[in-house]
Amino acid sequence: MKIFKPFLAVFVCCLSAVAMNAGDIAAVGKTPVFRADYRVIPLPDAINGIKNTSFVLSQEKLINYPTGNRDMERNAMFLSQYIEDMTGMHLSIRPSRITKDRTDNITLLLDNEMQQEEGYRITVTSEGVEISGKTPEGVFQGIQVLRKSLPICKNVKVFLPTAQIEGHPRFGYRGMHLDCVRHFFSTEMVKRYIDIMALHGMNRLHWHLTDDQGWRIEIKKYPRLTEVGAWRNGTTLGHNSPVNDGIRYGGFYTQEEIRDIVKYAQDRYITIIPEIDMPGHMVAALTAYPELGCTGGPYEVWTKWGVTDDILCMGKDNTLRFIEEVLREVVDLFPGKYIHIGGDESPRVRWQTCPLCQQRIKDLGIKAEGNQSAEAKLQGVLTTHVQQYLSKFGKRIIGWDELLGCDVDNTATIMSWRGSEPGSKGALLGHDIIMTPVDPLYFDYYQTSKTWNEPQAFGGCNTLKKVYDFEPVAPELPADKRHHILGAQANVWTEYITCEPQVQYQVLPRMAALAEVLWLEPQDKDFKDFKARLQYLTEIYKLYNWTYRAKSLVEEDEEKE
């Protein structure tokens, strides 16, 4: 249950000292005073003990962190940078063990007694501010809250009202996806996307790196994947129009760049989950190595959108070797527990007529059963093979919900995209589930039904309110299965999203709504209140020059509120 002690509205600019002690008044003179507001997005679980006293932020204050703890040192550097971004004040950081150092300063602390791994507690008194967490990750989340509560204003007095603020996320998996295939984005853009995620308390980046329209990850053993597969001869205009712009398009990330991005994300407590989609969505790889397909090609990196019949041939030993060798390099680049192996939209028509695939089915003794074809089971064989291969490196797979139809064992985590129902079904079978239903979590969909003045999107209509109202755990799911719902993720496919401002426009402010879905208990959500708080969050978007859909803040929602 969240307990709120509402206090004065945002950033009351008061020339008279309302909430200051005598010393403060003398120091303030005629300098405007801005008060921090802790009612940020996502909303803390509790804001207690608000008093008429404050901690006064100033350049002279220090940020203490536990001596010798590199994670906490980095946290302190982040806080210092954020305070400078918001207020122009530069606070130095200092390793500290002694309690007296803490007085009149900001202190970052680890507290083993705290329950939640990612939970935070911010204690503000007139003497100092403490940001505590059980882990450095929790402290980082507390830092995000403090950062968002500050005014964006230079040369003013900033008062932090005395309070105790606590919070922790409802779900451990709080994801954003980014398709860097259909359109390619620079390493700087990906880092900014990570910055946006960190501000919103998101912690998993699902990075879509391979598809029919390009191969975007350097694999040393297979250089043609990027020499050939990373480039396409033009791009269809719009939704698969007959017109192709004829402009060669592509790009890829070197392994060095990937390591750099992985570290950048790790520093912000964001784990990157790479997706190598198989056996479908593989035309870029087939163009580079046509012998891996059933027909042997020739193939051409796709210049249009959709689903193709050309997928990896499962009758060839080379295909499995290729997959293993690619994944071997992927495993070394991404230290997280999960590798996403796709598995979606994989027509099996080539397998039905390929003598080698049919021979494989025969050799393995695979038989169609009920409405499950032998070819569907063959995809299961591939998935299980990959699952076992990756488990040698301590990794687990995530796959799209099509895998539920392929006899895959329940150590595979499933992303439920064709609605929430596959997720519930998978949870009943004992799979861990990440909810990412097209409706409402495809952020490449429109944000309004009035689309005439919107940048081109996939279709659909996922309004801010629809996202805010999303509930990841279906009410009918039995209590003993609910823990399988690890969280949720918004997907950003980029067929029609060509540049960074358009990506930002599609995700902001919907990411803010998703953040509250993933941090708050359903009974604590309140759309009207969220929208009021969103006004201020968008000021932070402006500070960083991030593009966002401002209309979502003012227009009447199309849903009934």
Ligand code: ACM
């Ligand atoms: C998907 O949108 N094809 C997972």
Ligand code: ZN
């Ligand atoms: Zn084949």
